[in-house]
Amino acid sequence: MLSICRLDWPPLLRAYSSGVRTSPMKNPVPATFLRGGTSKGIFLHRDNLPTDRAEWPRIFLGIMGSPDKEHGRQLNGMGGGVSSLSKICVVGPASRDQQAQGIAVEYTFVQVGIRDSSIDTSGNCGNLSSMIGVFARDEGICAPPSPGGTHMTVRSFNTNTQKIIDTTFPVADSFAALDLPEVSIAGVPGKASSILMEFVQPSGARTGKLLPSHSPLDLLEIPASSTETRTLRVSYVDATNPTVFVGSVDLCQFLAFDEYTQGSSSAAAARVSETLELIRQRGAERMGLNPAAQAQPKVAVLGAPDKEELAQGVDIVVHALSMGVLHRAVPMTVGLCVGVAANVPGTLGWEIVQQSHTARGESHGEGMVRIKHPSGVVDVGAEFSEDGTVNSAKVVRTGRRLMKGAVWW
Structure with a gap:
């Protein structure tokens, strides 16, 4: 006779998976694991993290399984032992001033060290940026697409570089449809939906200048x-x-x-x-x-x-x-x-x-x-304007939802 065993999550995990907050320092924390382009990372809703950002690094290190000084494999976390798999995006709604500019969502990209405890927010990840709009729509951070629309564009603000990025992707039932066999990208098997990513006025992401030395060579x-x-x-x-x-x-x-x-x-x-x-x-x-x-x-x-x-x-x-x-x-x-x-x-x-x-x-x-x-x-x-200003930089990416639940740190 076949016996079915019912697996029950611990009460704490059940609470967080259902959105109930029992502590400002919850562990585990609700998370989504996504592939964007040729990278994979953990996406977190900003509201599920402590308001004191000084507490974030130890959470991020725990999530990724860092530091792993001896082996560099991050086996105690979600990291994969290489920089393209040791990434986190913290996403939240845009401020009122940003919304007045048409920005729907704000996010911070975090590069987590593997063998050390470094938490680097000095730059952005283009691959994971392609999934910011998808995650924002999944989480209800941004509004649904227009009725009957086949695509939607989400404008996001990256806090690392203080730049705006637009992502456009197909939708079905008001959410991103990622499994359409539209395009393939190098490094990823198979075809998936096309995600057009456009960096608006990308010059001077860190230095404020397209050519920081004032010379092309x-x-x-x-x-x-x-x-x-x-x-x-x-x-x-x-x-x-x-x-x-x-x-x-x-x-x-x-x-x-x-x-x-x-x-x-x-x-x-x-x-x-x-x-x-x-x-x-x-x-x-x-x-x-x-x-x-x-x-x-x-x-x-x-x-x-x-x-x-x-x-x-x-x-x-x-x-x-x-x-x-x-x-x-x-x-x-x-x-x-x-x-x-x-x-x-x-x-x-x-x-x-x-x-x-x-x-x-x-x-x-x-x-x-x-x-x-x-x-x-x-x-x-x-795309450049007549005066040489870079108006935008564009590329097509694909992405995939891998897991949604909660992660221990």
Whole structure:
């Protein structure tokens, strides 16, 4: 005879899953686990956290299972041992002043350290930003779409960068419909609904300037050995997230960069990683940022496409780092920054894209840029006004609801 065992949640978890508050420091805390683009993260409603933000870090560390000094796997939490899986978004309704500007929701992105206890809010995550509108609609933070509408746009304000991001996605029964087989993105299997993400006036996300050094191209001198120095051509660009761009050709002259990207040499990885971190720190100083904040600026190594890639329409090849780790897919804020930089005359990105256009016999102009990264390709675009101001940066992402419930910290 089949016996059915009824599993009962602890009273505390039942209380929080039903929205009943029994303590200002609740544990577990209501949470939603979402994939946005090529990242996954925990989304929290701001009202479910203490009003004293000084109490947030220990909650975030507990949620992610950090610090995991010995193993770096975050097995005691929801983190996955890599920076793209150790992220949190705190979302709440916009203020009255923001609502008067058409903003529906405000959010803060948190990059949680893996082996250490760092809580970094110096930048934003483009991939998880694509799901802010979806989460806000699920939680009732923003109003439902117009009756009969097939799509809705949610305007959000990111507190990290003080920037506005619009996300547009299909809806069904007043909520986001994420499982339509519309598009696929590199690094994620299968097709899903298209989420158009548009960063409004993305320049100066951290520094207040598109070109923090006031030049599209700078020279950076770094030690190549104990007795030798190298001068690198770099571009410092701040759009969606500040990024230091350096050419792969320059790096390959004194580093085994190809071995580093292929993961074939631990010795090469150690030396390249050390050099790229030095470039990031020097770039941070030049951009007026804190060199000790490892999440900002990002570092992206740019290269020209080969013949096969050119034939596929690739304009530029990118290897990007975040938190000192080479990404398997380009972080979306970095991809958008590349898209902007490629349309700014004189930058390294602009030079490479112009060369690609020439090789294919195409006219040079503004528009979409096709980026090749370790997981595939992505098209990004930027719109400029006549005076050179960046009006917006756009990209298509997909997302998926993974879990909704409560998480212990």
